Amino acid sequence: MWNIAGSGVAGSYLYGRLKNSGFDVRIFDPKVENFYIPCGFATNENLIKPFLDNLNIGFDQICEASGTPVEIVGNNFEPTEARNFGLCTINKMKMEQLMVGDSVIHSKCPGPTDDPVVDATGISRFYLPPAVGDKKMYAMEKVCSTSDHKNFYFYFFPKGRGYFWSFPLKGGYHIGAGGIDLEEVRSYLNKYESERILSRKIRMKPIMKDITSRNVIGVGESIGYISPLLGEGIVPALESAEALFQCIAKTDDLIEISELYLLKIRKRMDEFNRISGLVENMQSEKAIALSNILSARLALNEMKKFGFGISFRKILSHFL
Numbered sequence: 001m002w003n004i005a006g007s008g009v010a011g012s013y014l015y016g017r018l019k020n021s022g023f024d025v026r027i028f029d030p031k032v033e034n035f036y037i038p039c040g041f042a043t044n045e046n047l048i049k050p051f052l053d054n055l056n057i058g059f060d061q062i063c064e065a066s067g068t069p070v071e072i073v074g075n076n077f078e079p080t081e082a083r084n085f086g087l088c089t090i091n092k093m094k095m096e097q098l099m100v101g102d103s104v105i106h107s108k109c110p111g112p113t114d115d116p117v118v119d120a121t122g123i124s125r126f127y128l129p130p131a132v133g134d135k136k137m138y139a140m141e142k143v144c145s146t147s148d149h150k151n152f153y154f155y156f157f158p159k160g161r162g163y164f165w166s167f168p169l170k171g172g173y174h175i176g177a178g179g180i181d182l183e184e185v186r187s188y189l190n191k192y193e194s195e196r197i198l199s200r201k202i203r204m205k206p207i208m209k210d211i212t213s214r215n216v217i218g219v220g221e222s223i224g225y226i227s228p229l230l231g232e233g234i235v236p237a238l239e240s241a242e243a244l245f246q247c248i249a250k251t252d253d254l255i256e257i258s259e260l261y262l263l264k265i266r267k268r269m270d271e272f273n274r275i276s277g278l279v280e281n282m283q284s285e286k287a288i289a290l291s292n293i294l295s296a297r298l299a300l301n302e303m304k305k306f307g308f309g310i311s312f313r314k315i316l317s318h319f320l
């Protein structure tokens, strides 16, 4: 019996994949139904669709805003309209609900158990050992009915300290900021009136050690499988859950599953690690090094993966 702890993006997707393929699986989450976990809901339409297809979910069922222009403001460059490569907003909670139906058991995972447990508990990382050198940033978001920015809007703070965003939804906006300095994060949001204010920390560095431990395997943000540049974690959570699903579908042996899974996610974890190094260098002002220029290319790719593109020259002038 597979036990999935956490019915966020990664856990819900993995549950749907396993259940539809005939596996014996349960999913646990103590949160109350429709609990609003902070998330901008922005993702890349082109990259999320194949995962939705795997569970027969139509993009239209969850789409909030698509095809909207993207405006970027950064350090050392003027406001720029970026190319939209698929940036959209989705209703993340509805997507998770479509993936799991009413199967979530509203409690923690019962333990101790010898059955395999998937730690999909996001920032909590509840079932894996505590991470050494875990790097987190503050993130705060308001759900607003109006915004100064009708389109997607990003303002990147100087020296890699974080960013402010305003993302369009069907009937309003997600306006938020994430960064290393809580006061700076708050200062960008003070002026906005909102229906809700939500906040939590966000993991900004992959956790390369203890991705698996005994009978527990981590997916999504619990192992830091999230872009350290943009805090983009929806598609990465789905990628890691799909990687684990494919390994489970291949063999019954838990050790083999863990080994195959580590191999599958290693390349992307290494990329996250390099980008996290670039962000750390910017924050500590250790600027121009060849490795940073190479990582700046990775940063450009991260933006494209999220769904927008600006020129490499602008990236360099911002980051270096």
Ligand SMILES: Cc1cc2nc3c(=O)[nH]c(=O)nc-3n(C[C@H](O)[C@H](O)[C@H](O)COP(=O)(O)OP(=O)(O)OC[C@H]3O[C@@H](n4cnc5c(N)ncnc54)[C@H](O)[C@@H]3O)c2cc1C
Binding pocket: 005, 006, 007, 008, 009, 010, 011, 028, 029, 030, 031, 037, 038, 039, 040, 041, 042, 043, 107, 108, 109, 120, 121, 122, 123, 124, 126, 139, 140, 141, 176, 199, 200, 201, 202, 219, 220, 221, 222, 226, 231, 232, 233, 234, 235, 237
């Ligand atoms: C303010 C903010 C804005 C963000 N905006 C975006 C964005 O616009 N686009 C994007 O791609 N990413 C965004 N992210 C990141 C993204 O939301 C996460 O990285 C992604 O949801 C991680 O998915 P996950 O499944 O790993 O964890 P989550 O989706 O966080 O789910 C974890 C689940 O585990 C449950 N849980 C916790 N403890 C236990 C336990 N002991 N037992 C069982 N269940 C437990 C929680 O209740 C939760 O449901 C944002 C994050 C923040 C904080």
